Amino acid sequence: MRRMRGGGGDDRINTCLPEELIVEILRRLDSKPSHDACSLVSKRWLALERLSRTTLRIGATGSPDVYVNLLSRRFVNVRHVFVDERLNISLPVHLGSLARRRGKKSSSYNKSEEDGVETNSLSDAGMAALGEGFPKLEKLSLIWCSNVSSVGLTSLAEKCRLLKSLDLQGCYVGDQGVAAVGKCCKQLEDLNLQFCEGLTDACLVELASGVGKSLKSLGIAACVKITDVALEAVGLHCKSLESLLLDAESIHNKGVLAVVHGCPALKVLKLQCINVTDDVLIAVGTYCSSMEFLALYTFQRFTDKELRAIGSGCKKLKNLTLSDCSFLSDKALESIAIGCKELTHLEVNGCHNIGTLGLESIGKSCPRLTELALLYCQRIGNFALSEIGRGCKFLQALHLVDCSSIGDEAICSIAKGCRNLKKLHIRRCYEIGNKGVVAIGEHCRSLTDLSLRFCDRVGDEALIAVSQCSSLQYLNVSGCHQIGDAGLIAIARGCAELTYLDVSVLQNLGDMSLAELGEGCPNLKDIVLSHCRQITDVGLNHLVKNCTMLSSCHMVYCQGITSAGVATVVSSCPNIKKVLVEKWKVSQRTKRRAGSIISYLCVDL
Incomplete structure (x- = not known):
């Protein structure tokens, strides 16, 4: 400034x-x-x-416990803290050395008992430091912090009584810690307990009685010891509950029905419970008139009967996901279409008895649809999408995966009818070729995101048409083997805003394309070139000369790229963070210079 x-x-x-x-x-x-x-x-x-500063993100590098102490002295008004053991966030040099010096003196600096190797994981001491350092904390996310126990969670709960949101995904905390949260954090609204395997009914019973008046969102997954007893407590005490995510084999109708009957404000329900039957969704349709988001995964006991109940009772439904629900048929979608006129998002995944007629009814009756995903739907044909094109003028996103009966006719209908389309993702739909994609390029000029993976009938003609979509930012044509230099050169000259490009497994692509991309797409950040046999160091050099924003480059199995090309990428791109390449193509000098950003598909061959 x-x-x-x-x-x-x-x-x-x-x-x-x-x-x-x-x-x-x-x-x-x-x-x-x-x-x-x-x-x-x-x-x-x-x-x-x-x-x-109100938000901090902490990774696993260094000693998180000591890092928390350092940060709490500098940022005293922090309200949101995110700790993710999957992240690898480097400390500044001066903070890293200070953390190491202090860590050696601190018992919170964890070491393996067997080999004395330092482990990068938040511990109970770090939790205590969070509580001491950030008493105004409102949102805490702990992702896979496996060293945090009930002791640490209890100490934090006692200090951070203003806590409103708590994510404990993958943490091995016990009942005592969660119960302490219920006792101390009376303003808690959101709680995520996914993969907290040690929890039992006892902690949820105490939690529900403690924060029942404030709790609005609850997520439970892979908690094998939690049964209907816990959900009955939730239904009894949590009258303001709006969102429930439940993935559990130990849950039956009794528990879910208790929540449905006891929580009339329920708006979001995501269920993957193999022991739940039609009675649950009949109750949802009867008692949950505010329902807006419903997701049903892997249900073998649900039939069309319960979707009719949803269509009749949940008039505000906007988002519906049906995944691997084998006994649902076209009649189920017809019921939704007739009753849920507000529907904006629909995903049908692996429901093999749903076909063209069901989706036609959506096109005729749900004009507000903005996103449609059809995955592994072999029985849905062209006429279904033709009806979507005619009736759903506001459609902005379409996802098609392994839909063998959908071809160019359907895509042309979408292109002509849904001119606001911004995202089109197609994978392994072998009947879709140039004709359909050309229509998209000609009619959907607002397109920003296009993925055509392994659509082997799509070639240069399609990309030449798509190049008219000047706002395109994301392009994936992996495995479209008919695409060559002509198509990519057109994209480079017409789509200056492109930031992501995947051209892997394109055997006809050469250096000329990379040279044009370097000239025309200066904002390119991520590129995947793997298995492109004709690309060489020359093309790579032209690309990185002008694409200074490049942050990741994947180039395994590119026989024309040598160690010199790898060195060029590393030395020419100041923002590069990840290079994926064969180990033998990385020189010792490149390893010394950028070893931390290089990843290997195969360590030794």
Whole structure:
């Protein structure tokens, strides 16, 4: 940020702007880089930026426990903390060395008992530090923090009584910790307990009685010890519950019915419970008139009967997912279409008895549909999508996977009728070729996201038409072996906003395409070139010369790319974060220079 200076060279931005105005400026920033840039203006701005920072993300690198201590001293007004053991976030050099020095003196710095190797995982000591350092905490996300136990969760709950959202996915906490949350955090609204395998009914009974008045969202998955008893407590105490995610084999009708009867405000219901039958969704249709989002996964006992109940009772339904529900037929979708006129999102996945007639009814009766996904739907044909094209003018996203009866006729209907289409993803639909994709390019000029994976009838003609969609940002044509230089050159010349490109397994693609992409697509950030045999170091050099924003490059099994090409990518792209390549193509010099960003598909051959 450029400083404002008077005639005498005085620093007016610091002397004239009141702190309240600077804080308001910082509050309106929407990204961490922007915050970081403002903190460099002056020491005053640095101090105010630290006061304004409300969100922190912590990975597994270094010692998270010590890192929490350091951050709590600098950012005292933090409300949201995300700790994800899957992330690998590097500390600044000075903080990393400080963490290591302090970690060696601290019992919170975890070591393996067998080999003394340091482990990068948040522990109970880190949880205690979170509670001490961030007493105003409102949202805490702990993803796969396997070293956190009930002791740490209890200590945090006792300090952070303003907590509203808690995500414990993959944490091995026990009943005592979750019960403590129910006792201390009376404002809790959202709780995620997915893959918390050690929990039993006891903790949910205590939790429900403690935060029943405030709890709005609950997620339970792979908690094998939780039964209907826990859900009965939820139904009894949590009258404000709006969202329930339930994936459990130990749950039967009794538990889910207790929630449906006891939680009239329920809006979101996601179920994967093999022991639940029609009675549950009949009750949903009867008692949950506010239902907006319904997802049913792997139900072998549900029939058309329960979808008729949903269509009759859930008039506000907007989002419906049906996955692997074998006994549902066209009549089920007809019931939804007739009753749920507000439907905007529909996904049908592997429901093999649903065919063309069911989807036709959606096209005729649901004009507000904006997203449609058809996965492994062999019985849905062209006429179904023709009806969608005629009736769903606001459709913005279409996903097709392994739909063998859908061809160019259907895609042409979508293109002519749904001109607001922004996302089209097609995979292994072998009847779709140039004709359909050309129609998309000619009619859907707002297209930003196109994926045509393994559609072997799609060639250069299709991409030449798509190049008219100047707003295109994402393109995946992996496995479309008829596409060559002509198609990619057209994209490079017409789609300057392209940021992601996957052209893997295109045997006819050469260096000329990469040279044109380098010239025409300066915003390109991610590119996948794997299995492109004709691409060489020459083309790669042309690409990276102008695509300085490039952050990831996959180029395994490209026989024309050598260690020199790999070195060119690493040295020419200042923002590069990941390079996927064969190990033998990486020179010792490249390893020393950028070893941390290089990944190998095969370590040794």
